[in-house]
Amino acid sequence: MTDGHWARMGAIWRFVGPPLRPSAQDGALFEAAIHQWQKQHASPPRALILGVTPELYSLRWPAGTTLKALDASQQMVDAVWLGSPSAAVIGSWTAIPFADNSLDIVVLDGGFGMLRYPDQQAQLLGELRRVLAVDGIFVVRLFSPVGRTGSTASIFADLAAGKIASLDALKLRLWGALHGEPTVGVQPRRVVASIREAVGEFDQLATRYGWALPHVRALEFHRDSMATYYLTEAAEVARLAGEELGGFNLLDITEPDYELGHCCPIVTLQRRG
Ligand SMILES: C[S@@+](CC[C@H](N)C(=O)[O-])C[C@H]1O[C@@H](n2cnc3c(N)ncnc32)[C@H](O)[C@@H]1O
Structure with a gap:
């Protein structure tokens, strides 16, 4: 990174x-x-x-x-x-x-x-x-989190139902869902893209769930990131x-x-x- x-x-x-x-x-x-x-x-x-x-x-x-x-x-x-x-x-x-x-x-x-x-x-x-x-x-x-946080569909269903407490919890669950084999890992960029696909503008997360706007907007930092996490x-x-x-x-x-x-x-x- x-x-x-x-x-x-x-x-x-x-x-x-x-x-x-x-x-x-x-x-x-x-x-x-x-x-x-x-x-x-x-x-x-x-x-x-x-x-x-x-x-x-x-x-x-x-x-x-x-x-x-x-x-x-x-x-x-x-x-x-x-x-x-x-x-x-x-x-x-x-x-x-x-x-x-x-x-x-x-x-x-x-x-x-x-x-x-x-x-x-x-x-x-x-x-x-x-x-x-x-x-x-x-x-x-x-x-x-790999294998312990449900599918992306179930994660976004929980998000829509107000069952995810914070942006940090959302990220951890998506890291788990989107992680490949141990040597492949997960790219934060993909996680951010999946959030964008599911919720549209990131600001929506602040409006809907009361999460801090600067924190939500920081998702942008990962959009061009080449980082990979190996969890x-x-x-x-x-x-x-x-x-x-x-x-x-x-x-x-x-x-x-x-x-x-x-x-x-x-x-x-x-x-x-
Ligand atoms: C301790 S880790 C994670 C902290 C926090 N719990 C989290 O997950 O975001 C974040 C820190 O690790 C540092 N870091 C990451 N990889 C490193 C490396 N290979 N060598 C030295 N510092 C590194 C970064 O500069 C950053 O300050």
Whole structure:
């Protein structure tokens, strides 16, 4: 995804909500994994957020935690990052600019599927195996809606009946419905085209359902986008990390119980010794 896309997303970030941003329950699940690690270690963790997600920065990190963020977009850092500017490192998740064994906890909300399956996703997991110390954990909330959100026809029927709570819920369901094979993924551009076909002008979504107009109009950002999301299943992420790279044990997969939470599992992987 281009830096320009995230520059524009920074401006509408405040309109994005759960399930595309973490809910309080997601925060509690991230914290449970972090505190479980802390219980078994005497020193505070050296932690890294992939991206600049404010809810991850605001978790109740153990006293003394060293917390940094890694994001490719300076504009997103400027628009969204709540920490000190020096704690935000500009760089790529597939070439992590940190030393071997230098981190204890890495967290990521929702960005895993922005990496191509399987090569870039394996590259990230390989980088995490390198930068995490033995016993270090990677906690990631995935978007895994494929096969769980109904057909496009049923989604637009639910929309017309007022049964879809937000634009974010609509997007997540359509990602699931329009996703191809794991290596094919889903293009946000196709999702936006399907919304246009079904509802006409995007402004209608604001008028009919009371959704924020700037958020609805931001659908335009995707119209010419060449981005593809690869929304991998939790079990497959665990398989890639454990079997193919051989570097991680699966500690936990939890599906939160909010609406569409079954499409947003939180996976905890632990670096093997
Ligand atoms: C953390 S992700 C997703 C956050 C949110 N939950 C969502 O789904 O929209 C968004 C961030 O990831 C960053 N990003 C995406 N791919 C990246 C990569 N390969 N390397 C570094 N940063 C990346 C973008 O710049 C953006 O700030």
